[in-house]
Amino acid sequence: MVEKKGSILTVREDIKVFDCTIRDGGLVNNYHFTDEFVKALYETCVAAGVDYMEIGKNVSPTVMSEEEYGAWNFCKEADIRKIVGENNTSLKIATMADVGRTIKEEIPPKSESVVDMIRVATYIHQLPEAIELIEDFHAKGYETTCNIMAISKSFDDELDQVLETLSKTNVDVIYIADSFGSFYPEQINKLTAKYLGAAKPVGKKVGIHAHNNLTLAYANTLEAMIYGTSYLDVTVSGLGRGAGNCAMELLLGFLKNPKYKLLPVLKFIETHIVPLEKELDWGPSVPYILTGHLNEHPRPAMKARDEGDTQYVKFYNKLTEEYS
Amino acid sequence: MVEKKGSILTVREDIKVFDCTIRDGGLVNNYHFTDEFVKALYETCVAAGVDYMEIGKNVSPTVMSEEEYGAWNFCKEADIRKIVGENNTSLKIATMADVGRTIKEEIPPKSESVVDMIRVATYIHQLPEAIELIEDFHAKGYETTCNIMAISKSFDDELDQVLETLSKTNVDVIYIADSFGSFYPEQINKLTAKYLGAAKPVGKKVGIHAHNNLTLAYANTLEAMIYGTSYLDVTVSGLGRGAGNCAMELLLGFLKNPKYKLLPVLKFIETHIVPLEKELDWGPSVPYILTGHLNEHPRPAMKARDEGDTQYVKFYNKLTEEYS
Numbered sequence: 001m002v003e004k005k006g007s008i009l010t011v012r013e014d015i016k017v018f019d020c021t022i023r024d025g026g027l028v029n030n031y032h033f034t035d036e037f038v039k040a041l042y043e044t045c046v047a048a049g050v051d052y053m054e055i056g057k058n059v060s061p062t063v064m065s066e067e068e069y070g071a072w073n074f075c076k077e078a079d080i081r082k083i084v085g086e087n088n089t090s091l092k093i094a095t096m097a098d099v100g101r102t103i104k105e106e107i108p109p110k111s112e113s114v115v116d117m118i119r120v121a122t123y124i125h126q127l128p129e130a131i132e133l134i135e136d137f138h139a140k141g142y143e144t145t146c147n148i149m150a151i152s153k154s155f156d157d158e159l160d161q162v163l164e165t166l167s168k169t170n171v172d173v174i175y176i177a178d179s180f181g182s183f184y185p186e187q188i189n190k191l192t193a194k195y196l197g198a199a200k201p202v203g204k205k206v207g208i209h210a211h212n213n214l215t216l217a218y219a220n221t222l223e224a225m226i227y228g229t230s231y232l233d234v235t236v237s238g239l240g241r242g243a244g245n246c247a248m249e250l251l252l253g254f255l256k257n258p259k260y261k262l263l264p265v266l267k268f269i270e271t272h273i274v275p276l277e278k279e280l281d282w283g284p285s286v287p288y289i290l291t292g293h294l295n296e297h298p299r300p301a302m303k304a305r306d307e308g309d310t311q312y313v314k315f316y317n318k319l320t321e322e323y324s
Numbered sequence: 325m326v327e328k329k330g331s332i333l334t335v336r337e338d339i340k341v342f343d344c345t346i347r348d349g350g351l352v353n354n355y356h357f358t359d360e361f362v363k364a365l366y367e368t369c370v371a372a373g374v375d376y377m378e379i380g381k382n383v384s385p386t387v388m389s390e391e392e393y394g395a396w397n398f399c400k401e402a403d404i405r406k407i408v409g410e411n412n413t414s415l416k417i418a419t420m421a422d423v424g425r426t427i428k429e430e431i432p433p434k435s436e437s438v439v440d441m442i443r444v445a446t447y448i449h450q451l452p453e454a455i456e457l458i459e460d461f462h463a464k465g466y467e468t469t470c471n472i473m474a475i476s477k478s479f480d481d482e483l484d485q486v487l488e489t490l491s492k493t494n495v496d497v498i499y500i501a502d503s504f505g506s507f508y509p510e511q512i513n514k515l516t517a518k519y520l521g522a523a524k525p526v527g528k529k530v531g532i533h534a535h536n537n538l539t540l541a542y543a544n545t546l547e548a549m550i551y552g553t554s555y556l557d558v559t560v561s562g563l564g565r566g567a568g569n570c571a572m573e574l575l576l577g578f579l580k581n582p583k584y585k586l587l588p589v590l591k592f593i594e595t596h597i598v599p600l601e602k603e604l605d606w607g608p609s610v611p612y613i614l615t616g617h618l619n620e621h622p623r624p625a626m627k628a629r630d631e632g633d634t635q636y637v638k639f640y641n642k643l644t645e646e647y648s
Contacts, residue, residue: 184332218539247613269610
């Protein structure tokens with residue numbers, strides 16, 4: 001059992017609010033956000049006192065098509081600078097590297113980039129390649145994280161091995177990522193203990209990236225935070241793949257540090273999210289509850305939502321059939 | 325600190341799943357549910373292994389208008405029997421009494437009713453009258469609960485006094501009711517300890533009725549359950565006042581007791597909730613987050629939703645002005 005860190009009224013200086021609206025939201029619209037939207041979000045994050053903004057992925061244009069995906073799937077330096085200029089603010093800029101899709105030779109040294117942090121998303125079996133990326137980015141001068149995906153499917157003591165291995169690298173933050181939105185607060189509690197056990201002795205921090213399939217993204221984020229997780233991923237109005245993420249407006253309303261401001265986020269929601277809700281579909285619904293319960297990838301649920309399929313009994317029977 | 329009761333894989337025989345779809349959902353549509361809807365829900369609850377179904381309120385027709393409110397605000401014996409007949413099932417039927425609106429002389433003895441339980445909803449200042457109702461219903465042969473409302477606004481040690489007083493009555497279950505949807509799991513944990521401290525030594529059970537303003541209804545229900553709360557209020561798809569309640573389909577997917585079945589609930593959702601979602605508005609949204617954060621009654625948020633008002637900055641400024 002881990003110990004609580006602070007109380008419900010404490011200001012925790014280690015907390016970092018990490019916005020990933022564009023990066024996770026881009027999975028809903030293939031990164032086709034307008035510059036106006038991204039710029040308004042950037043200004044919102046600055047005004048709200050958010051610590052990091054992940055502006056997209058740094059996938060190589062040689063791997064994925066620039067016809068199919070918008071600019072924020074690639075995060076070219078010139079595109080980022082169009083939004084943030086020299087970024088003379090206290091908000092740090094992050095991008096996400098996908099193992100197998102990011103080519104490290106294309107990533108400039110930090111001295112030539114406004115990006116402060118690169119997060120490396122990896123499946124367990126890709127760990128050696130993820131570490132290669134992490135060490136390359138670290139050597140180039142970036143802060144780095146490792147976001148280990150799909151851990152709810154990890155076998156036996158694989159996850160312990162992964163954490164042990166990562167503790168010996170130069171990565172700064174190790175992320176608990178609830179890729180299938182299937183974890184309960186009790187399980188997040190145990191994972192927090194496990195991750196901190198590996199990270200804390202070597203001076204690394206732990207982060208949490210929650211999904212809302214079981215409507216537990218906020219609760220799981222709070223649970224992880226209470227027990228010592230520092231980096232807290234949020235997106236405005238939970239915008240993100242499938243059931244979405246922990247909502248920034250929920251978390252900022254909870255945090256007691258006066259540097260965080262809610263009003264700029266409300267302004268962004270009424271101006272930019274309200275119209276977007278008419279175009280894009282995200283957030284909790286029955287299909288995501290079912291894939292979450294079954295600890296399955298939300299892919300079939302996303303398909304059902306796309307098709308407006310509300311035959312939930314059939315959907316559930318099909319999902320559970322796959323097990324037999 | 326309270327102890328955990330069971331583990332994430334345990335079957336807890338003390339757990340009672342309590343459906344209050346009609347009673348809390350009736351606050352959204354003034355209890356104008358069709359008999360077909362109520363009957364289908366009843367059959368769903370039976371098939372799903374749900375323990376109790378609260379079929380409405382037993383308000384006196386001399387107090388509220390039968391023109392304005394549907395049958396389930398009054399729960400006349402004949403109306404209930406139209407749905408449940410003699411109710412020869414393992415599902416128990418409950419109604420809710422409102423202090424000041426239910427007239428105890430109108431409630432028949434249990435021997436003349438298919439109702440098994442009457443829940444008494446009370447504000448702290450109404451407690452003596454609530455106890456009068458509880459003792460009357462108990463003497464008539466009903467199971468009883470006391471649902472203490474708006475406790476997040478209770479002053480100083482008022483709540484301790486209330487619990488101490490209730491522990492000396494014949495009430496069977498004492499409910500933690502999160503009327504404003506403003507509690508965090510940490511607080512629910514402490515409340516669970518407090519309520520169990522009063523209830524357990526005298527052989528009473530504790531229940532939880534959560535609201536979803538901060539998207540924490542399910543998480544709070546799980547937290548209360550894990551630490552020993554037995555009666556768990558749910559509504560299908562969270563149907564209920566404002567941001568709604570803990571969803572039955574979420575809870576049933578978690579509980580390990582094989583007597584609970586999810587499929588009948590999915591069937592009910594696709595047949596009866598999907599069309600209802602086009603008519604009625606409930607569930608989490610920004611205005612409820614804001615009243616939840618501020619520990620305020622959701623009334624202004626309900627008004628904003630009714631009017632389709634998405635000017636969240638203005639809404640928030642108005643809410644916070646009231647404090648000055």
